[in-house]
Amino acid sequence: MNMNKGQRIISFLTGLFILGIAAIMFLDPESGYIFAGLFISLSLLSMGVRSLAFYVFMARHMVGGKAMLYFGVLMLDFGMFTATLIQLSSFYLMLYLVGTHAFTSAITIMRGIEARKMESPSWMVTLTEGLVNAMIAVLCIIFLHTPEVLGIMYCLGMVYNGVMRIIAAFRKTEIVFIQ
Amino acid sequence: MQEDFHYYATYCAAFLAGYSHEESLSVCYAAQLVDHCTRTLLSKLKAPLSAATTQLNLELMNAPTDVLGLQDITRIWASFHFLPRDLKANRRHCGRLYRSKYRLICGPNGPLVKETVQLAHGKSLAAVGLAMHVLADTWAHAYFAGTPSLVINNTNYYFYELLPEGERKITFRHSASKPDEPDKSLYTCCLYQYNEHSIMNLGHGRAGHLPDYSFIRYKYLPAWMDYEEIIKDNPADYYRAFCQMVYAMQYLRGELPEFETEQYAWNTVKPHAVRIWEILETRRLDDSEDWAAFGKTLSGEEIPPFDLEKFQDEYRQAAQKQETFLGQFILAALAQKSMVTNQIFKSGNLLAGFSVDYESKGFMGIKDFRLLTKQLESGDEHE
Numbered sequence: 001m002n003m004n005k006g007q008r009i010i011s012f013l014t015g016l017f018i019l020g021i022a023a024i025m026f027l028d029p030e031s032g033y034i035f036a037g038l039f040i041s042l043s044l045l046s047m048g049v050r051s052l053a054f055y056v057f058m059a060r061h062m063v064g065g066k067a068m069l070y071f072g073v074l075m076l077d078f079g080m081f082t083a084t085l086i087q088l089s090s091f092y093l094m095l096y097l098v099g100t101h102a103f104t105s106a107i108t109i110m111r112g113i114e115a116r117k118m119e120s121p122s123w124m125v126t127l128t129e130g131l132v133n134a135m136i137a138v139l140c141i142i143f144l145h146t147p148e149v150l151g152i153m154y155c156l157g158m159v160y161n162g163v164m165r166i167i168a169a170f171r172k173t174e175i176v177f178i179q
Numbered sequence: 180m181q182e183d184f185h186y187y188a189t190y191c192a193a194f195l196a197g198y199s200h201e202e203s204l205s206v207c208y209a210a211q212l213v214d215h216c217t218r219t220l221l222s223k224l225k226a227p228l229s230a231a232t233t234q235l236n237l238e239l240m241n242a243p244t245d246v247l248g249l250q251d252i253t254r255i256w257a258s259f260h261f262l263p264r265d266l267k268a269n270r271r272h273c274g275r276l277y278r279s280k281y282r283l284i285c286g287p288n289g290p291l292v293k294e295t296v297q298l299a300h301g302k303s304l305a306a307v308g309l310a311m312h313v314l315a316d317t318w319a320h321a322y323f324a325g326t327p328s329l330v331i332n333n334t335n336y337y338f339y340e341l342l343p344e345g346e347r348k349i350t351f352r353h354s355a356s357k358p359d360e361p362d363k364s365l366y367t368c369c370l371y372q373y374n375e376h377s378i379m380n381l382g383h384g385r386a387g388h389l390p391d392y393s394f395i396r397y398k399y400l401p402a403w404m405d406y407e408e409i410i411k412d413n414p415a416d417y418y419r420a421f422c423q424m425v426y427a428m429q430y431l432r433g434e435l436p437e438f439e440t441e442q443y444a445w446n447t448v449k450p451h452a453v454r455i456w457e458i459l460e461t462r463r464l465d466d467s468e469d470w471a472a473f474g475k476t477l478s479g480e481e482i483p484p485f486d487l488e489k490f491q492d493e494y495r496q497a498a499q500k501q502e503t504f505l506g507q508f509i510l511a512a513l514a515q516k517s518m519v520t521n522q523i524f525k526s527g528n529l530l531a532g533f534s535v536d537y538e539s540k541g542f543m544g545i546k547d548f549r550l551l552t553k554q555l556e557s558g559d560e561h562e
Contacts (some may be wrong), residue, residue, distance in 0.1 A: 005241055057274045058375060062330040062402045068373075119354035120370065 008169040015165030022158035030149045033090045036097055036158070040084035048076030094154065098140040101157055105133030125171075129164055133157060180319045181391050184417065186211035186485050187470030189311050191477055192421055195447055196428030196550040200480045202304055206428070209508050211485050213259050214510065220487075224494055229516070229547035230509040232259045232309070244327065244376040245310060250532035252381065253326040257283055258519040259309075259532060260316050260513075261325030261382055264289035265525035280331050280406025281403060281529045283324040286384050287419070288440040291522060296427045298437045298518055299511065305504055306511035309343075311424050313515065318420035319390045321403050322409055323383040326530055329375045329427040333402040334385040340364045341410070349397065359388060361395070361462050393417045393459040393466060414459040422448045423454060451477075501550070513548055 021035050051072030059065035078100075112127030134155035143149040154175050189210040193203035216232040234242070234255060242248050257263060264286030270278050277371045299310035324331045338349040351368040359366045368383035383390045389397060390411070400408055422443035429447070430438040448455065451473070458469040474482045494505040501510060517534075525535035 007245065030491070054375065058277050060335060061270075061273055061277055061405075061408055063400050063404070064335050064402075091198070115353075117352075118370075119352045119357065141520070150242045 012169035013163045015162045015169065018158050018162035018165065021156045022162060025151060025155045025158070027064055029090070033093050033097070037082055037086045037093050040097070040100065041079050041086065042084060044075050044079030046079075048072050048079055050076070051075060094140075094151070095144070097154065098137055100146075101133060101140070101154070102137035105130045105137055108133060132160055136160070180317050180417075180420075181388075181465065182485060183466040183470050184212055184315060184319075184393065184420075185214060185312055187467050188421060188446075188480050189308065189315070189424065189480060190426040191474045192311070192461075193307075193428055194474065196425045196444070197432050197434060198304075198428065200478045203366065203478070204482070205304035206308040206311065207447075207482075208485065208504075209305040209511075210312040210491070211308075212305075212425060212487075212508060213309055213312040213512075215487055216508070219510075224505070226494070226505070226509055227501075227513065227547035227550065231255055232512050234518075239378045239381070242378065244378070249327060249376060250371050250380075250530065253283070253531045254516055254530070256325030256382060257285075257523065258516045259313055261285035261320050261323060262289065262291050262295065262313055262519065263318050263523065264285045264317070264321075266290075266291070266528065267447040279330045280324060280326060282526065282528055283326050283523070283530060284331065284403065285295075285317055285323055285325065286321045287314075287416075287423075289317070289429060290440075291347075291519060292317055293438060293440055294518055294543070295515065296430065298514055299312065300431055301562065302511060303504075303507035305508035306514075309508065309511045309515060310431075311427065314424060314427060315420045316421075318416045319413070321390075322404075322411075323390070325382060326502060327376045327378055327381040329373065329377070329380045329402070331403050332382060332385055333371075334368075334399055335410075338386075339397060339523055342470055346398075349450050359392075359464060361464065367516075388464075389413075392464065394462045407440070413459060414456065417459050418452075418455060419443060450536045464513070478523065500521050510550055513550055517548055 010175050017039075024031060025033065031134055044124055049072070051068050055065060055068040059068040082096065082100075085093050108126060108130030110130075112130050115123035115126055117178065136153060140153045140157070143153060186207050190207035191205045194200065198206060208264045213232045216230065217235050218231045218238060219235055221228050221231055221486040232255065234252070239252070242252055244252075253421045258529070261283070262285055263283045265284075266282050268282050268284070270281045271293055273281070285366070295313050299306040315360045339346040340349050349364045349366060352368055352369055353370050355365065365391060366387040368387035369379040371385070372379040374380075378427040379385070386399065386484050389395055390413070393413050396412045396414070398408050401409055402408060422445055425444035425447050426435075426442055427438055429435050429444060458466050458473060461469065471482050474480075490504045494500060494503045497503045497506070500506040523531040
């Protein structure tokens with residue numbers, strides 16, 4: 001994604017926050033899972049509400065605007081579901097987090113392939129990010145019954161994500177802009 | 180539109196309207212300058228930054244997209260490149276914000292085109308050139324708005340080029356380095372950004388350079404048109420733009436008493452229609468050579484290539500900067516921006532920011548615009 005200054009700052013701060021969550025998970029896995037779950041839940045809920053509001057006030061007049069409605073409903077559902085999982089044992093929460101991770105990595109891989117088809121210069125970074133995340137998710141599933149290894153694998157995934165966001169904040173992007 | 184039309188074609192139109200070779204050069208230079216007069220350039224010249232008529236990619240990428248930032252972007256692009264067609268357009272069952280953006284959609288022959296041309300009446304050749312750029316762009320950039328908006332400016336996969344042998348699907352890519360390939364209908368466009376106020380959603384970025392190519396005819400679904408198809412016939416639109424420019428410049432020269440929309444100098448252009456259509460319909464990304472050759476056949480003189488540095492030293496060294504060519508261009512730009520912002524504001528639309536009525540409330544706001552009030556005091560009028 002081409003980012004302006006504000007978005008770069010947000011990317012940097014989000015990266016730092018994710019690294020913070022990863023550090024907490026290393027030191028206190030129980031609290032770390034809850035933080036991660038809460039963070040994802042609130043993010044999804046916020047995304048869902050914003051998408052729905054945008055659809056109601058603006059995008060319903062747009063060609064293809066219904067996609068915003070579906071996206072908003074989906075995010076809202078995922079957000080509420082994630083919130084309910086926080087009350088269960090950490091094993092199920094971890095399973096859910098790994099699943100979400102795997103899903104996100106699949107989307108990132110698809111975006112990378114799409115970007116490659118469109119000859120966008122950022123395709124390799126996007127694809128690599130997706131592949132690494134997918135690999136971590138697969139390893140988490142392999143070590144599903146070994147909670148300690150699972151926790152470490154998941155933390156590594158979060159560290160990778162956090163570092164990528166920080167790098168993205170400083171990366172120069174080739175802009176395609178039509179004047 | 181690009182340099183081939185804004186510079187060379189405007190020269191030809193100016194000459195056909197009755198301007199001399201030198202006058203036509205001044206007019207076409209100013210018309211092309213609208214695509215280069217950025218804050219970076221004005222800063223280099225120590226000129227008023229509010230006179231910026233365009234923004235560099237870098238300026239746009241660093242531009243804030245909060246309320247004030249969006250207003251600043253809209254003021255520039257709506258005033259000079261995407262002149263709104265109908266500020267009172269009605270759109271039912273929608274919110275105020277959506278309606279405001281809908282009303283900024285650009286198109287030819289709106290009331291603001293008349294205001295733009297009349298604003299240049301009795302003014303410098305630089306003002307004439309600036310008005311011609313704005314007028315020409317209303318044809319090329321029709322159906323897009325000069326404000327970052329996904330819901331107005333977005334396009335989707337439904338894009339087909341209309342060729343004599345039939346339709347061909349247009350493929351878009353996001354490669355800044357590779358040129359467009361008309362033979363394969365392969366063009367570059369801006370990346371899809373789901374953020375409503377992303378800079379990628381400004382103007383016709385999502386349609387690539389298609390509106391700026393005179394040869395292309397295509398159909399697509401504008402985001403705001405409820406799945407109705409638009410057929411864009413660029414050769415026909417560009418021909419009308421050319422004829423309307425000739426008509427407008429005949430008015431500005433004093434040959435005609437009034438400027439009205441939907442009027443064109445068909446008869447003046449008719450003897451050259453075949454040649455002009457030939458240029459417009461040639462499948463080539465840049466028609467500068469052909470237009471330059473046509474201009475030479477009209478006037479017998481060479482049209483020098485556009486040189487951005489041409490008047491800069493004159494401006495820097497002048498004591499009375501308003502008397503220089505760039506000084507007059509800057510005044511014209513300030514006047515145009517002031518007029519369009521005022522009209523948008525008066526229509527109840529806040530997307531271009533606030534505008535204060537000078538006659539009733541006196542001077543308020545950006546101090547660069549004091550140049551206009553000084554002109555008013557010296558006897559020249561500005562909106």
